[in-house]
Amino acid sequence: MATSSARESVLHLLRAISAASCKCPAHSQSHSLAVAAGNKKCMATGVESKEYAFEMACSNIRYGEGVTQEVGMDFANMGAKNVCVVTDQNLAKLPVMQTVTDALHKSKVNFQVFDRVRVEPTDSSLQMAIDFARAGNFDAFLAVGGGSVIDTCKTANLYACKPDSEFLDYVNAPVGKGLPVRHTLKPLIAVPTTAGTGSETTGVAIFDYEPLKAKTGIANRVLRPLLGIVDPLHALTMPERVAANSGFDVLCHALESYTAIPFNERTPRPENPILRPAYQGSNPISDLWSLHALRIVAKYFRRAVKDNTDKEARSAMHLASAYAGIGFGNAGVHLCHGMSYPIAGLVKQYRAKQYAVDHPLVPHGLSVVLTAPAVFQFCAPMCPERHIEAAGILGADITSVKKEDAGLVLADVLRQIMHDLDVDDGLNSIGFTSEDIPALVKGTLPQHRVTKLAPRPQTEEDLAMLFEKAMKLY
Incomplete structure (x- = not known):
């Protein structure tokens, strides 16, 4: 009886959601319960089956004025011995980087700084960061900057953790091969300094692919930072x-x-x-x-x-x-x-x-x-x-x-x-x-x-x- 009652409750909830949902052609969810049933027919006829599920993935977020000063403790808590700090040459001179380096020193965390991020990165600028990360034998990454910095750091982490990979392996198809990522990445913490890209929450890295003269990217959930430190003082x-x-x-x-x-x-x-x-x-x-x-x-x-x-x-x-x-x-x-x-x-x-x-x-x-x-x-x-x-x-x-x-x-x-x-x-x-x-x-x-x-x-x-x-x- 309890199982039957639970089933009726779920069906009632689904009917309520369906009744309240948007009815326009592109967003009506009324057919969603029939998708699974229709897949057998689609598979038998060779027609592409529609998706029936979605996954939610995002970084942990820590928000608060002055919270950047905790980042050294975060790396110490995870036992990081050698951190790759990624930023650009302008941010390297600003107070946010002083706060970060002071925090790392205070927690006795060793680090090296890569500050050659290009605003609106290219495949060439990403390769420089990848080469730096591969040579450094880092066990964690820290991005301090806007979307360009965070995306560069994600990419460096991805390729440094698989040294035999080629650049186009994980770039989105049809520009690249779009291969799934099957290796484990190092922990990455992001400190965003702009209010725009949201890159501290996503598994996406965007760049200009110079041969095409257009942007493309790498998209995989494993790229997302372990933690996004959203400190509103940087927005000022x-x-x-x-x-x-x-x-x-x-x-x-x-x-x-x-x-x-x-x-x-x-x-x-x-x-x-x-x-x-x-x-x-x-x-x-x-x-x-x-x-x-x-x-x-x-x-x-x-x-x-x-x-x-x-x-x-x-x-x-x-x-x-x-x-x-x-x-x-x-x-x-x-x-x-x-x-x-x-x-x-x-x-x-x-x-x-x-x-x-x-x-x-x-x-x-x-x-x-x-x-x-x-x-x-x-x-x-x-x-x-x-x-x-x-x-x-x-x-x-x-x-x-x-x-x-x-x-x-x-x-x-x-x-x-x-x-x-x-x-x-x-x-x-x-x-x-x-x-x-x-x-x-x-x-x-x-x-x-x-x-x-x-x-x-x-x-x-x-x-x-x-x-x-x-x-x-x-």
Whole structure:
């Protein structure tokens, strides 16, 4: 009787979830209970089976003002004898690195510093970090910096722990081989200094692949840090443009993961759980994290950019980055990110303001958000309810919005936020013209890891149209 009662309770809960869930074509979960039953037929006919499960993975997070000073004790507690500290040359001169090194010295932890991280890393810059890590015989890793630093540290750890591996072995297909990671990595702790990438929570590392002139990445759960130390004091040192661009990355992480194809619509289902990708499609748990991040962005983003002394706003955005990281780190992102990779990789002479770099640079968050109005207007017909809900959270009046206007409403509110925060007026303003569109499309096509998570499939012509619309925003 107890078993029967429990079964009835579970079925009642599932029916309630189904009744309350989004009914738009791309996100209706009403068919999820039938997926398993349909798989036998799919296997018999040779048709790719749909996914039926998702996995949640993220780092442990420690949050609090001044918590960076505990990092030495963390390594001592795990018995680390030789730590590889990864940062960049600018951060190496800032107080955060002094705090870190003091903490390591105090706990009598030996370490070596690699400070040659490139802002927006390339395969060449990653190889330098890999070579350093392989030569050092390290038993733990510490990343101190933004997404570029943390992603470089993840990559160095991955390849140093398997010295016979080749660089393309774990790079996402079709650019690389996309091999599953079967070896054990060393413990990695990340101290993020920007409020944007959420890399302290994810198993993803992004870089510019120079032969392709576009970004790609490595995605596997084993890459994720053991611990992310989110110290809001570091967010106070970000220049205004860094706060803006990294904040737009948070915004797009939340929006893209919430509007991605549902996990149980993704194909093919992996034959082995080790092959299940880090980016799996929207799911009920990621939805919660992404929506909460979006609400924080709506409340604090403008304040955080315009006033670096606003500790409340900057701290909130620092935490929102981690929230969105948990969301997209499991659900994934889609077209804004897929299209951003060639934008960054094909940069000509543009150098973002307030970034201390010696090379042309389109910051990641900027390359992502420039296409956002066009992308969400394009994708909205597939799940209008979710686009309308997001627009409402971001400040749009949605009381009488029709489904067919969902994309337009979200695009308009995004353009308003971008205008308020002085974002460049489209791709034209950072050096691209319509003549560059074929190359931009070509650089987007291999980004299957993310583009196939978009709720609306896209042709080459669709991508060309989206890049054209992104040439001018206002």
